[in-house]
């Protein structure tokens with residue numbers, strides 16, 4: 001509860017880091033990473049400055065394994081309807097519903113994908129998370145989900161799937177997320193968006209609030225159009241994000257997007273958070 005109230009305040013976040021001696025440090029990467037990056041030394045400084053670093057790529061064989069797993073495993077919408085479907089059947093699933101499925105998840109089935117299990121403990125991912133968060137952290141959540149092209153959607157669907165709804169996450173005082181596109185993702189197929197540097201620049205109104213989501217127009221007026229960044233990329237492209245940065249998925253318009261999210265933090269998560277049942 002204390003965290004949920006005070007972790008919204010920039011001053012409290014700084015104090016918490018100080019108290020735990022958890023200043024960002026330089027990355028140490030053990031051997032054996034399967035992640036490619038151009039300049040590992042600049043990752044933490046970029047995260048500190050911008051809140052996001054886009055310099056990661058998966059090996060093609062890992063992308064293939066994850067895609068193969070996803071294409072052949074039943075996924076589920078989050079709206080409690082409980083009925084799963086194979087991703088290639090999403091249009092048929094829509095015919096049985098009043099509104100389209102905009103996102104469908106694998107929850108704890110991700111444990112059956114060896115490539116994902118390997119990535120959760122990848123030395124580069126863990127090294128970056130430890131360095132940015134300033135102490136040895138653990139994987140607290142792993143999610144794999146599709147965004148599907150959808151037309152019959154309402155505001156509640158967009159909220160539930162975090163699409164077209166800028167927000168920040170309050171999962172702990174400090175966490176770091178890695179996202180990897182498993183399908184090629186452009187502006188029309190659900191690209192992720194964020195507001196550069198908003199994890200360290202916050203107007204008071206956006207700190208002293210119980211809401212994690214804020215209207216786009218209000219954020220645009222404060223941060224300016226140049227700060228709004230859209231991440232597109234080929235299959236395998238990845239980025240790390242401090243989820244205190246304002247961010248959102250976008251509504252998929254043309255083709256489905258499959259994305260993997262790995263989150264790291266200092267405290268063990270509740271079991272329902274682990275694979276995205278909650279949150």
Ligand SMILES: O=C(O)CCC(=O)C(=O)O
Pocket residue numbers: 162169190191192193243247248249250261
């Ligand atoms: O779908 C996305 O790109 C964003 C997901 C998101 O907003 C979140 O994980 O909090």
